Amino acid sequence: MTRIKVNVDGTAYEDDVEPRLLLAHYLRDRLGLTGTPIGCDTSTCGACTVDLDGQSVKSCAVLAVQADGGAVTTVQGLARNGAWTALQRAFHERHGLQCGYCTPGMIMAARDLLRENPHPTADEVRQALEGNLCRCTGYQNIVRAVLAAAEEEDTSARPEAHQVTEEATA
Amino acid sequence: MTGQAVEPEVGRARARKEDAWLITGQTTWTDNIQMAGLLHLAVLRSPMAHARVTRVDVTPALRCPGVVAAFSGADLAEGLGSLPCAWPVTEDIVLPDHPPIAVDEVRHAGDPVAVVAARDRYAAADALEAIEVDYDPLPPVLDLEAALAPDAPLVHADKGTNRCYTWPLATGESFEAVRARADVVLRRRYHQQRLIPNAMEPRAVVVTPLAASGEYTVYSATQIPHILRIMLSVVTGIPEQKLRVIAPDVGGGFGSKLQVYGEEALALAIARRLGRPVKWTESRSEGYLATHHGRGMIQDVEVAATSEGRLLGLKVGLLADMGAYLMLVTPGIPILGAFMYPAIYKMDAYEFSCTGVFTTKTPTDAYRGAGRPEATYAIERVMDELAAELGLDPVELRRRNWIRHDEFPYTTIAGLTYDSGDYEAATAKALELFGYDALRAEQRERNERGDPVRLGIGVSTYTEMCGLAPSRVLRDLRYSAGGWEAASIRMLPTGKVEVVTGTSPHGQGHETCWSQIAADVLGVPFEDVEVVHGDTRTAPQGMDTYGSRSLAVGGEAVHRAATTVVAKARKVAAHLLEASEQDLEFSGGVFSVKGSPEAHKTIQEIAFEAFTHHDLPDGVEPGINAEHVVDPENFSYPHGTHLCAVEVDTETGRTRIRRYVCVDDVGRVVNPMIVEGQVHGGLAQGIAQALYEEAVYDDEGNLVSGTMADYLVPSAADLPDFVTDRTETPATSNALGVKGVGEAGTIASTPAVVNAVVDALRPLGVHDVRMPCTPERVWRAVKEASG
Ligand code: FES
Ligand code: FES
Numbered sequence: 001m002t003r004i005k006v007n008v009d010g011t012a013y014e015d016d017v018e019p020r021l022l023l024a025h026y027l028r029d030r031l032g033l034t035g036t037p038i039g040c041d042t043s044t045c046g047a048c049t050v051d052l053d054g055q056s057v058k059s060c061a062v063l064a065v066q067a068d069g070g071a072v073t074t075v076q077g078l079a080r081n082g083a084w085t086a087l088q089r090a091f092h093e094r095h096g097l098q099c100g101y102c103t104p105g106m107i108m109a110a111r112d113l114l115r116e117n118p119h120p121t122a123d124e125v126r127q128a129l130e131g132n133l134c135r136c137t138g139y140q141n142i143v144r145a146v147l148a149a150a151e152e153e154d155t156s157a158r159p160e161a162h163q164v165t166e167e168a169t170a
Numbered sequence: 171m172t173g174q175a176v177e178p179e180v181g182r183a184r185a186r187k188e189d190a191w192l193i194t195g196q197t198t199w200t201d202n203i204q205m206a207g208l209l210h211l212a213v214l215r216s217p218m219a220h221a222r223v224t225r226v227d228v229t230p231a232l233r234c235p236g237v238v239a240a241f242s243g244a245d246l247a248e249g250l251g252s253l254p255c256a257w258p259v260t261e262d263i264v265l266p267d268h269p270p271i272a273v274d275e276v277r278h279a280g281d282p283v284a285v286v287a288a289r290d291r292y293a294a295a296d297a298l299e300a301i302e303v304d305y306d307p308l309p310p311v312l313d314l315e316a317a318l319a320p321d322a323p324l325v326h327a328d329k330g331t332n333r334c335y336t337w338p339l340a341t342g343e344s345f346e347a348v349r350a351r352a353d354v355v356l357r358r359r360y361h362q363q364r365l366i367p368n369a370m371e372p373r374a375v376v377v378t379p380l381a382a383s384g385e386y387t388v389y390s391a392t393q394i395p396h397i398l399r400i401m402l403s404v405v406t407g408i409p410e411q412k413l414r415v416i417a418p419d420v421g422g423g424f425g426s427k428l429q430v431y432g433e434e435a436l437a438l439a440i441a442r443r444l445g446r447p448v449k450w451t452e453s454r455s456e457g458y459l460a461t462h463h464g465r466g467m468i469q470d471v472e473v474a475a476t477s478e479g480r481l482l483g484l485k486v487g488l489l490a491d492m493g494a495y496l497m498l499v500t501p502g503i504p505i506l507g508a509f510m511y512p513a514i515y516k517m518d519a520y521e522f523s524c525t526g527v528f529t530t531k532t533p534t535d536a537y538r539g540a541g542r543p544e545a546t547y548a549i550e551r552v553m554d555e556l557a558a559e560l561g562l563d564p565v566e567l568r569r570r571n572w573i574r575h576d577e578f579p580y581t582t583i584a585g586l587t588y589d590s591g592d593y594e595a596a597t598a599k600a601l602e603l604f605g606y607d608a609l610r611a612e613q614r615e616r617n618e619r620g621d622p623v624r625l626g627i628g629v630s631t632y633t634e635m636c637g638l639a640p641s642r643v644l645r646d647l648r649y650s651a652g653g654w655e656a657a658s659i660r661m662l663p664t665g666k667v668e669v670v671t672g673t674s675p676h677g678q679g680h681e682t683c684w685s686q687i688a689a690d691v692l693g694v695p696f697e698d699v700e701v702v703h704g705d706t707r708t709a710p711q712g713m714d715t716y717g718s719r720s721l722a723v724g725g726e727a728v729h730r731a732a733t734t735v736v737a738k739a740r741k742v743a744a745h746l747l748e749a750s751e752q753d754l755e756f757s758g759g760v761f762s763v764k765g766s767p768e769a770h771k772t773i774q775e776i777a778f779e780a781f782t783h784h785d786l787p788d789g790v791e792p793g794i795n796a797e798h799v800v801d802p803e804n805f806s807y808p809h810g811t812h813l814c815a816v817e818v819d820t821e822t823g824r825t826r827i828r829r830y831v832c833v834d835d836v837g838r839v840v841n842p843m844i845v846e847g848q849v850h851g852g853l854a855q856g857i858a859q860a861l862y863e864e865a866v867y868d869d870e871g872n873l874v875s876g877t878m879a880d881y882l883v884p885s886a887a888d889l890p891d892f893v894t895d896r897t898e899t900p901a902t903s904n905a906l907g908v909k910g911v912g913e914a915g916t917i918a919s920t921p922a923v924v925n926a927v928v929d930a931l932r933p934l935g936v937h938d939v940r941m942p943c944t945p946e947r948v949w950r951a952v953k954e955a956s957g
Contacts (some may be wrong), residue, residue, distance in 0.1 A: 037197075038201070041454050042878050084246045101369065133885055134886075135369060137420050143886060
């Protein structure tokens with residue numbers, strides 16, 4: 001067992017974990033943060049994508065101990081006081097989800113893309129989401145949603161996302 | 171006051187109610203369910219395709235940390251019956267026993283042999299490694315034709331044959347007769363590769379026992395909670411009324427969750443044995459072995475035509491891979507296709523025969539479209555070959571044969587009566603949007619130039635049979651269930667509305683669409699409607715969701731129940747307003763007396779009156795509720811025209827979709843945004859069959875494409891932007907006029923894409939490319955044609 005300290009969605013946790021425990025299972029089974037689903041065992045599908053210290057990672061490919069001292073944001077940490085982010089709104093308005101299983105991962109991966117490239121082209125969105133599989137939507141509305149969010153999101157919204165990370169690591 | 175003119179909900183692109191919990195991560199996937207004392211199950215699976223199991227020793231697993239119990243197949247056999255097959259398509263069908271866990275023989279890689287129950291999922295997985303199993307290998311049975319040879323090794327030795335059934339259909343003139351007078355006869359063989367459905371949520375089941383009453387709650391990632399409840403009762407002997415099945419949020423299905431799986435029965439049996447709640451969640455790789463596959467057919471197609479391109483007859487022979495066992499509807503899948511081979515075309519003769527074959531592979535069953543994509547692929551591919559043979563444009567050939575819009579209703583040679591449609595209109599619209607003539611010109615130019623990157627244009631004009639319903643037809647096909655669907659509507663005291671539906675969605679947006687339907691009929695705000703589904707306690711009756719039946723049958727039931735609610739409310743309104751029912755107008759949710767609009771009551775006010783029962787007319791019971799069970803007379807028949815342009819690099823074999831246009835006619839549209847989303851998703855799956863996906867087995871019967879890393883589910887980067895549009899000819903088989911849309915994209919797109927690939931290569935002498943048209947297959951086809 002290894003003791004880890006990690007901040008998840010703004011809450012600090014301290015836990016003893018097996019060294020082999022995956023971050024995805026730590027979030028889901030230990031913290032009960034089940035908003036991050038698991039879709040595969042080969043780090044292929046992207047459903048489990050979360051933000052770890054400002055980087056999007058597949059939480060099934062990261063050990064919980066690797067998150068020690070870090071800050072994790074999951075889809076459950078995005079809506080503040082019930083207000084959805086531009087991306088969440090855009091997925092809703094553009095019908096960017098059907099069953100919704102891929103959606104947390106899609107939103108987290110798209111968030112990462114927009115942080116690095118605030119005004120991507122449709123092709124860039126498609127390339128950036130290559131590691132996130134969706135079986136329902138055929139991706140078109142996801143791409144539309146990300147483009148719409150990019151257009152809508154004013155620059156002030158993004159630094160806020162960084163703030164979460166900073167206050168969490170502090 | 172009369173009702174305000176409100177924008178009708180039906181036809182409106184409403185953003186979905188369902189999204190709120192999905193985009194904020196507040197979902198209840200089955201694997202999310204936690205509770206005190208929950209044990210995790212892990213299943214040990216056969217690494218071999220076929221073997222006798224001579225010894226299973228689970229005792230070493232019991233010594234592993236965290237393990238509470240471990241069971242071999244023999245340990246669990248008592249009290250567990252065979253998994254059901256609900257579609258014995260012929261009287262003499264071979265129905266092998268299908269134990270939820272193998273006892274003495276395994277018949278496909280992944281067949282379960284032992285189960286561990288442990289305190290967490292890691293402990294359960296670890297303990298599997300401690301279990302000792304001895305296998306005595308038996309020969310695998312992999313090839314469909316070889317499996318039928320008299321001396322072939324047998325999948326089910328006690329049955330004496332690998333032939334499951336043969337199902338024939340012959341209508342019109344004899345095929346021999348039309349062949350004799352035909353100018354052209356073409357014979358082609360098409361392969362429908364096995365596909366893995368890949369719903370993004372892996373399967374999962376949680377069972378909680380209530381020992382005191384002998385009741386069990388089964389949470390399952392299933393498309394069919396109602397059917398599952400009945401079948402689990404049959405398999406385990408637990409009385410149906412003691413079983414409550416809940417399908418919580420379900421992350422996709424595509425037919426793969428239209429099933430009663432061994433793990434569901436095992437979880438129930440173990441929860442019963444241990445008196446504790448248990449959970450099983452499949453890993454993706456496990457699911458590739460244990461969740462049913464789709465397609466898996468060899469199609470021999472023969473077509474006879476005149477030199478002008480008039481179809482005379484069609485003859486289809488199928489070999490269909492059942493896999494190792496018959497699952498819920500395995501044998502029926504190819505039979506659904508039997509009716510669709512003649513598609514939208516007129517002809518004089520049709521002969522069909524299907525032979526189901528057992529192999530030592532994962533069982534097959536429904537996968538998006540189920541039988542109809544296979545049929546559409548064969549006919550649409552062969553139409554293109556015929557056009558090429560006759561030197562006709564493929565669209566022109568179709569035009570010469572299809573049913574004209576003024577010929578509906580039209581009874582096809584396969585015996586289906588298409589109620590409505592307009593193939594000319596959809597095709598004209600698609601050709602226009604596509605820019606057909608310009609692309610053909612570019613194609614000619616590239617061919618003349620000898621461009622190594624060729625342009626190909628593929629067309630597919632499809633129809634499908636949706637709204638899987640008419641119970642009497644299902645009876646004639648020997649399907650053991652009805653095809654009806656139930657809905658009830660309850661007006662609550664506050665005027666809010668609860669719609670209870672027997673359909674069980676997994677991404678299709680039923681809550682939104684059913685709310686739209688009910689809101690319109692009742693004249694209440696969309697937001698005031700709540701849709702209840704997926705729990706056999708709160709929605710006790712239903713036939714669930716598959717085969718694009720939800721809207722055409724379930725939506726129709728909601729519509730009728732709402733209409734009955736209005737009729738009852740009208741009675742109360744007439745009483746309260748002291749008018750006769752006939753003198754009441756109802757609009758925008760308001761009953762008002764004709765000629766004196768100041769006398770009015772809203773339906774929501776009436777709901778309150780009906781609840782208090784203070785002043786109701788004699789003989790009227792309190793409350794305003796209604797229930798309807800709908801069993802339509804006919805299927806519905808969406809149709810459309812899909813056009814695909816591809817660029818095929820003849821040097822690398824790479825195919826790029828340059829343009830994809832589809833015009834679908836799904837009848838009246840309840841929510842255009844959802845319809846478009848369904849089409850997109852369907853296209854992605856159909857294109858995936860054409861270009862990417864295949865479940866590959868090696869000679870030993872191991873699944874080579876056994877992980878998501880090896881099986882090419884296309885990503886956003888692999889797919890193009892689609893251009894979608896619609897025509898609307900309302901269905902006549904339901905009052906809503908809806909047809910269903912879930913499978914359309916998949917059915918139509920596979921042949922459109924492969925037709926395009928072959929069209930690109932035809933000048934080089936290529937006449938077919940086997941699916942999936944991978945760069946290697948395309949490259950080889952080009953080499954072989956030129957060499
Ligand atoms: S679950 Fe992590 S990538 Fe699939
Ligand atoms: S919405 Fe179902 S997997 Fe993406």
